[in-house]
Amino acid sequence: MEQVTRNLHGQKMGRKGRATRKRIMDVTLSMLEHRSYKDLTVSEVAAEAGVSSSTFYVYFKDIEDVLFACVQEAALDLDPLWAILKEEWTAENAAHQVRRFVETYNELWDKHRVELRVRNLEADQGNLRFLNIRVETTRDLLQALGKKFAQLNPSLRHPHQLAIVVHAAMSSLAAQHDIGITAATRQSRHKLNDALIELILAVLGNPHSSAPEGAAEGSERQPRQ
Secondary structure, three states, X not given: OOOOOXXXXXXXXXXXXXXXXXXXXXXXXXXXXXXXXXXXXXXXHHHHHOOOHHHHHHHOOOHHHHHHHHHXXXXXXXXHHHHHHHOOOOOOOHHHHHHHHHHHHHHHHHHOHHHHHHHHHHHHOOOHHHHHHHHHHHXXXXXXXXXXXXXXXXXXXXXXXXXXXXXXXXXXXXXHHHOOHHHHHOOOHHHHHHHHHHHHHHHOOOOOOOOOOOHHHHOOOOOOO
């Protein structure tokens, strides 16, 4: 089922209309790979997408509107994380599940790095609709992660708050990897992820975490820029 079925004029979109709208979104994200969205203009995006500016305004009010639509679409792509959180976490499999969660999170960030970067920047600057969608798309996920923390380590006094702190660290590291922190700090992405996994396992009481899975081969991996 399509999330958006009508254009800005209230007209129901058919296959062609949905394809045009999606092409504008994809072109915008592609153009933002190497430049700031503050520099983009409607005429540039429209030309790159092969449509007129008037056609652009059939689907979007401005460049920010395109980006918000892209952020909304990215927010629908959390199923892989939910699948891991819905599985059973035990002392025996915690190290494996935590690694899967962290690696899957990074994969989703890599897939949607432009949208998430814009979302976080706009939210941090007080743009309410970007702030609200960040809260809405992470709230349930953080509650589920907090429940895992509480289940595996009943001695925790603030499991849900710890989930928020852990997520903030994951988000910050994922964003900084994307802008080259691995080269700047001479730390490989793999080693930083191992440190993050070690931190989460410490929160969980270190269940069966004497050696993070894959740590041995991590020293041979090249930093990802």
